Amino acid sequence: MNILTKYFDTKHNTAPFSKIKTEHFAPAITEAIQMTRKDIDAITSNPEAPTFENTVEALEFSGQTLDRINSIFFNLNSAETSDEMQKIAQDISPLLTELSNDITLNSALFERIKSVYNQKDGLGLNTEQNMLLDKSYKSFSRNGALLAEEKKSRLREIDTELAKLMLTFGENVLAETNNYQLHITNEADLKGLPEGTVEAARSLAKSHEKEGWIFTLDHPSYLPFVTYADQRELRKEIAIAFGSKAFQGNAYDNQENVLKIANLRHERANLLGYETHAHFVLEERMAQTSGKVTSFLNDLLTKAKPAAEKEFSQLTAFAQKLDNIDQLQKWDGAYYAEKLKQELFNLDDEKLKPYFKLENVQNGAFTIANKLFGLTFTEVFDIDKYHEDVHTFEVTDANGGLVAVFYSDFFPRKGKRNGAWMTSFKPQYKKGNHNERPHVSIVCNFTKPTETKPSLLTFNEVTTLFHEFGHALHGMLANTTYPSLSGTSVYWDFVELPSQVMENWCYEPEALALFATHYQTGEIIPQEYVEKIKESASFLEGMATLRQLSFGLLDMAFHSKDPSGIQNVKTFEKTTMEDTALYPDVAENCMSVSFSHIFQGGYSSGYYSYKWAEVLDADAFAYFQEKGIFNKEVADKFKDNVLSQGGTDHPMTLYKRFRGQEPKPEALLKRAGLIAS
Incomplete structure (x- = not known):
């Protein structure tokens, strides 16, 4: 029997990674698909009248073996992939899409769901059960259950093709990332680079x-x-290489994939009776309409653009004064911004990094979670892991009860995609009298320790770790009955609130004192550095806001109109981003073809969520600041009304329960320095 299809007889039922072989996945997924089909058949062939329990709940808990295997497989495909894994992903994706379609287009199953849905007002369901029923009904009605047969058949074709295209998109970006190296042999070319960066590059060459x-x-x-x-010239070379990933007319080029994905999404939305893909997606978001999203982004653009242009002029004048640069290019931005920051605040990452040893920052996040939510993190060595870089922790509550299993995976490697993300290997849910606890992971790409130095983080990496840890807390503190409503299974423009709010503690002296200690001397970060971190928090914030808005507007441009007229991805992108562009265009570069958030991940028509959630997080943290950043009453309210609730109620209802009011955008604009405090 395949190890993946039976109960994992391991500590806390954790995945037995060391015993799982790549060749186990395809047969296990095939077998688990058949098991899921049997679960569905049992529901549709039930002779009893449809009830919430025998239909909606039965569907919710169907296919759990398959869900578990998929979570292991696709997480490994992101963090520890290989050619073999990618081949399996391409082979199994059509099978999974076919199963998904067979379920949502199963008319007998839909009739049972509809029967329960039509009598929902008389069933005496609680809020969470009502939400599950609504979500179940919509998962059918929004995915083709009401279509005529020939349209159902076309929907299946589109979904299969989209699944494969999105996988290919991600594989191409990863291949292009791995295929490039800037090999330097002249030591003079390293001038300006920090010692740790040079040492890491030396190790890589070796x-x-x-x-x-x-x-x-x-x-x-x-x-x-x-x-x-x-x-x-070398900054230019590597920056152009970075910006031209999957835009080189080679086997890994994504231009055609972008257009195919955008057009298939549009056709799919039309088939389902929606004007565009954005109309389809946003129906299930806090924002609700593409008009509301676009006006939200444009309103922020109006407020941020004057500040961004002023900052850009300041940066240009600085580069001119320093190095006689007449026109700032994209490969100059980070370089002169860092130099200007040093001049204005006498603060640079190299001064700060010794205070941010990775292990200390992680322990700081744990300590803050303990002070706020009563959680204790204990590293354990008897839980299997998929790579030696991974660390495993038991997370317990104040009474010593298990809250979650936590995995951290922090360093880049060949089989791991770029960026940072939180994910889970097993969701939280309640069944019978048992509360199944989640297995949650955060994956980042920080500098590896070298022969002489531990992993020291830039301040930006510190906030990245806290961001992903905020997502992890959302997963770990989940306390719902149904897996599909648990943890981060919330509206996508709400999911960034727990992550973004956690970043705020990185700027607070009281929090920094808990973990920002010099890795050699143990000295706590000097108060003047803390003040400078706070002071510089809104440094070039107008430019940073403009950059985020450009991504949100590009996402909406691809998805809120008919994309069939787009002939050229680069031209379309350039035109769309005209209003937010500060730097001259780089002909060799195109962002869309490696914009994995929207063409590989789940952020299509949702990239605006980052700015939307910033409004929520600034408003939420203002509440903590009012009462004290470790105030137990506010922390309990946040845990009980947001973190533990998952998607059991409408996000605005949950937010108002925590905050007592709707969020006010002024908190964000003040924090960003875009309006006076």
């Missing part, structure tokens, strides 16, 4: 059996290079 230093497009290598390297 591992490739090469002389000199190797820099890559992985963030811990790429970002320090474009921020610190004095050699402008």
Whole structure:
């Protein structure tokens, strides 16, 4: 029997990674698909009249073996992939899409769901049961259950093709990231680079059996290079390589994939009776309409653009004064911004990094979670992991009860995609008298320790860790009955609130004192540095806001109109981003073709969520500041009304229960320095 299809007889039922072989996945998924089909048949062939329990709940708990295997497989495909894994992903995706379609287009199943839905007012359901019933009904009605047969058949074709295209998109971006190296043999070309960055590049070259230093497009290598390297031509070379991923007319080019994905999404939305893909997506979001999203983004643009233009002029004048640069280019931005920050605040990441040893920052996040939510994190060594870099923790509450299993995976490697994310290997839910606890993971790409230095984080990486840890808390503190409403299973423009609100503690002296200690001397970060961190928090915030808005507007441009007229991805992108552009365009670069959030991940028509959630998080943290950043009463309200509730109620209802009012955008604008405090 395949290890993946039976109960994991392991500590806390954790995935037995060391015993799972790549060849187990395809047969296990095939077998689990058949098991899921049997679950569905049992519901549709039930001779009893449809009830909430025998239909809606039965559907909710169907296919659990398959869900568990999928979560393991697709998480590994992101964090520890191989050619073999990618081949399996391409092979199984059509099978999973077919199963999904067979369920949502199953007319007998839909009739049972509809029968329960039509009598919902008389069933005496609680809020969570009502939400599950609504969600179940909509998962059918919004995905083709009401269509005529020939349209159902076309929907199946579209879904199968989309699943494969999105996988290919991600594989191409990863391949292009892995295929590039900037190999430096002349030591003079390293001028300006921090010692730790140079040492890491040296180690990488050694591992490739090469002389000199190797820099890559992985963030811990790429970002320090474009921020610190004095050699402008080399900054230009690596920046163009970064911006031209999947835009080189080679086997990994994504231009055609972008257009196919956008057009298929549009056709799918039309088929289902929606004007555009954005109309379809936003029906199930807090924002509700594309008009509301666009006006939200444009309103922020109106407020941020004057500040951004002023900042850009200031940066240009600074580069002119320093190095006689007449026109700032994209490969100059991070470099001169860092230099200007040092001049204005006498603060740079190299001064701060010794105070942000990775282990200390992680322990700081744990301590803050303990002070706020009563959680204790204990590293354990008897839980299996999928790579030696991964660490495993038991998370317990004040009474010593298990809250979650937590995995952390912090360093780049060849089989791991760029960026940072939170995910889970097992959701939280209640069945019978048992509360199944979740297995949650955060995955980042920080600088690896070298022979002489531990992993030291930039301040930006500190906030990244806290951001993903905020998502993890949302997953770990989940306390709902149904897995599909648990943890981060919320509207996508609400999901960023727990993550973004956690970043705020990184700027507070009281919080920094808990973990920001010098890795060699143990000295707590000096107060003047803390003040400078706070002071510089809104440094070039107008430009940063404009950049985020440009991504949100590009996402909406692809998805809130008919994309069939787009002939050229680059031209379309350039036109769309005209209003937010500060730097001259780079002909060789195109952002859309590696915009994984919207063309591979789940953020299509949802990238605006980051700014939307910033409004929520600024307003929420203002409440903590009012009462004290470790105030137990506010923390309990946040835990009980937001973190533990998942998607059991409408997000605005949950937010108002916590805050006592709707969020006010002024808190964000003040924090960003875009309006006076």
